[in-house]
Amino acid sequence: MPKQSKTYIKILEASLPLFAAFGYKGVAMRDIANTVGITAAALYNHFPNKESLYFKALEYAFDAQVAGLAETLANAKNPRQRLTVFIEFWVETFGSDVILRALLQREMTDGDEARLKLLVRHVFFPVYEEIEGFMHSLAERYDPLLLFFSMAGLVMYHFETAPLRRLLPDFKPEHDNHEKIVEHVTTLMIGALGLH
Amino acid sequence: MPKQSKTYIKILEASLPLFAAFGYKGVAMRDIANTVGITAAALYNHFPNKESLYFKALEYAFDAQVAGLAETLANAKNPRQRLTVFIEFWVETFGSDVILRALLQREMTDGDEARLKLLVRHVFFPVYEEIEGFMHSLAERYDPLLLFFSMAGLVMYHFETAPLRRLLPDFKPEHDNHEKIVEHVTTLMIGALGLH
């Protein structure tokens, strides 16, 4: 079972949009096989079972997604710049990659222990490690971990609720605009942290 | 097909924790039937199919959940009090009712159009209608709809991420405490809105 053959990668990449759209149980091995262009039985040459295919796909999707943050943060000199850079990173990462966000959301609602650990290992821990010191320095009156999830939640919830925001009064198309979201969240956090 | 028989209600109430925990596809008609104490076939005397059972269960869960907000808000005189009251309401509603929150989360990630409309009709619209004027009055520099979802997201994300927060450094058990969350979010919003 070669770990990085072309078909192996093709399977992972074909399965990701399916899992993101329909969830683990909503995707059949046949569906993945059809998308790749092989039969379901052939999948078992690359993965022992459905669950391990799913895990490898998740890792493949999340890895290297966080890599850019460290460099970007290094270029920001003062706290306010770092704040803006971090919010922009978070909006960019999960705003443009619909599949990544859907997978993350699904894993968070399913609450399976092993998958949560994968999420922490590949997404939240690396990011938090990068900005932990920053969170501590920002404002002494806020708990750093709560502050981190507050900022993450501010961004994520705008994306999570995007489909139903459209059905509410006061909706404007610009609410879906990434720059508007960055601006809104940044203004809010600058006020909350007293960084005027 | 009597609409409010005892069994009818028992089916709805038995199905809700199952759907919340395992999702629509993760629950079999047999599972619901077993919990109620009847057979799967008997369910079809009350609901034409699985999907309509699910819809009725969702409506049953969400209805009357929002009723308390209007009265609570009426007692709050100034903006700062209203802000606190609203955040407390949001934390109380979704913090204590694990099933309600799980259902809401699942529907938001699944993105099915008909179910999203149900969510808007039974949860977000009634709540937003109640505090729309308040949102407008709070701060002119913020878009009212974005502000609403920011406040909702600040609260919800702390619950959504609770299972993985435990796996991160700097975690303290008090992070799961409702009062702590209310305090954190309120302080943050007071700063952001300039309500000192």
Add this chain to the structure above:
DNA sequence: GTCTATAGCCTGATAGAC
């Protein structure tokens, strides 16, 4: 309203030829 029995379909997974 509930039961038993079952139809008809889809599921993950395996065996063995090529």
Add this chain to the structure above:
DNA sequence: GTCTATCAGGCTATAGAC
């Protein structure tokens, strides 16, 4: 590595007796 063929089991939904 991929195929065809196949399996056992689970699923929703229906038919008909009580």
